[in-house]
Amino acid sequence: MVLKNASILVIDDDADVLTALRLLLKPLVKNVVTEKNPNNIIAQIEKTHYNIIILDMNFTAIVNTGNEGIFWLNKIQKLKPDTSVILMTAYADIDLAIRGLKEGASDFLMKPWKNEKIIETIKTILSQKTSNNKKQKTLNSNTVEIIGESDAMQDVFVKLKKVAPTDANVLILGENGTGKDLIARALHENSNRKDKPFIKVDVGALTSSLFESELFGYKKGAFTDAHEDREGRFEAANGGTLFLDEIGNITLGQQVRLLTVLQNRQVTPLGSNESIDIDIRLICATNVEPKTLADESKFRKDLIYRINTVDIIIPPLRRRGTDITELSRHFVSMYAEKYNKNPFTFDTGFISKLKKHDFPGNVRELQYVLERAVIMTDGNVLKTDDLVFSSIERSTTTKSIETTSLNLDDIEKNAILTVLEKHKGNVSKSAKELGITRAALYRRLEKYEL
Structure with a gap:
């Protein structure tokens, strides 16, 4: 600089x-x-x-x-x-x-x-x-920067650093918009296969008829529109990494075909009797909850064991605390450059309003919200009024904690938010109801950046 x-x-x-x-x-x-x-x-x-x-x-x-x-x-x-x-x-x-x-x-x-x-x-x-x-x-020339200083993301980075250099199959779990594709690419870029192909396939979007032809390829004449030979994604990824996104949405029949390929390390293109040896590192991702994957009526256990040597769980944005501030700066800077605007600063309430939103769309939603703010705002100071949350996503005025969460920090943070909202931000009344001193409440507000 x-x-x-x-x-x-x-x-x-x-x-x-x-x-x-x-x-x-x-x-x-x-x-x-x-x-x-x-x-x-x-x-x-x-x-x-x-x-x-x-x-x-x-x-x-x-x-x-x-x-x-x-x-x-x-x-x-x-x-x-x-x-x-x-x-x-x-x-x-x-x-x-x-x-x-x-x-x-x-x-x-x-x-x-x-x-x-x-x-x-x-x-x-x-x-x-x-x-x-x-x-x-x-x-990391081909990798989009992954931003995260929170403890939850540091745990992800530690696991990523340990797993990436190996050839272990990885299953990435997380809600929509959490950045599972970025983690997949980071695993590849930090592996011994980084100079080989990285092939991504959204298998959840493939129909039954396309599943085999896309993944395993086909020979000329295998079906009506097969006018020439075409290699499948497994063959294209040979020597590198194959990333199967939305793996939780494939049918039981598709699961059987995939399992056979992974066991034999061979693919047979449609219309061919000859098998082709493959050497890939497999990464899969899904937003399906682990308990659903454990249901054998929906997902084969033998396939789960094949694709899940190691799992990496990406936390939702509402669990990432200070990362909202860093991600906001990153996206605002990126869009200011994209739309030829001068650098922006935030007014005092801008980040606070972002932190009070629960972001059901996670990082992807935050990105779109900030792009909209950069485009629509006048001047170079982003204000709370510039934040308009999508009507497509569920939004709340306070940061919600999943009812299934039993994490003590989550429970305490949720209690503080609830009481503060009840007393319209009055710290004295909130501290009294919580049964702690004002000083103790201030310490907790600083801890959770509320």
Whole structure:
């Protein structure tokens, strides 16, 4: 990234320092914001994405650790791990600054500073970020970025990292719109077969007559419209990965044919007596609930065992907490570029309204909602009024938790949302009804980002 496209946040309790840095950087960068109160850091980084934060290490407020800079550095890294932090320190704080580097700061500056040094430091960090991004795109050149900082998605990433290098068959489970196809492609791109074909088939959409011809191929003359030989998807994926989407919707007869191919590792094209050996890594996906797959009247157990060496369950968006914020920034940035609009910021209620919607359409619904907002809004600040949820999807005013969920966090979060809605956001009355103190309720609100 070049300097002129950078957004920078400067945090210092000295008004003279803020003025000096604003005057220095304003002509050079796209956006420079100054903030005197460190307690406003979270609000600042929630509403605007900054490439670099210049952070003082000492403030008038007293934090229990005795080193405020380290405290706020850790906060920023937790919320925005992709944002670089430059620490500012006096000579006496040099040991603390070195500790800051060990804990993840990108660099530190000494007070009083030299203007040339600050500019050079910022340029170096931006250059390194651009280089790292290019390397990442090279490693995953055909993969759409999968965004997720929540614990639920981290569990998915851990399993993906372990399973991808193997040839194990994988069954991906999840609701519509959760991104099962992205996980399938990520498994392929991080496997030993990444340089071989990745073939996707929506088997749930294939009629009985098309199922065999599409998957196994056919010979010329095999049926009326077979004017030439055609290889099937199994053969096309040979050496690579075959992704069968909506596997839960195929008939019992189709299941038998698929099972035979997987057992023998051979396909026989329609109209042929010769079998063709296949070498594929199989990935399947379905939105059908596991209990339905376990019903032998609907799905063969022997086929389940074949396709389900490892299962990966993709959580619905309503279970992914902070990911809504990161996904929103990603989609808004993507559509701003697509529709030739300037970068957007969010007003204070924009993300809150998104988080209160339960998104039955999951990430796909969020994507469409934000594309619509980018197209229809005037100006470069997205407001709550710009959010219009689809009438096609079921929507609610509060984030609902599935009645089948017995997760304690889900139960507690749902109780808090219900009581807050009942008392129209009055924290004192809500805390009293919940049987906890105001401070305890505030801690829970922060925990669940409500």
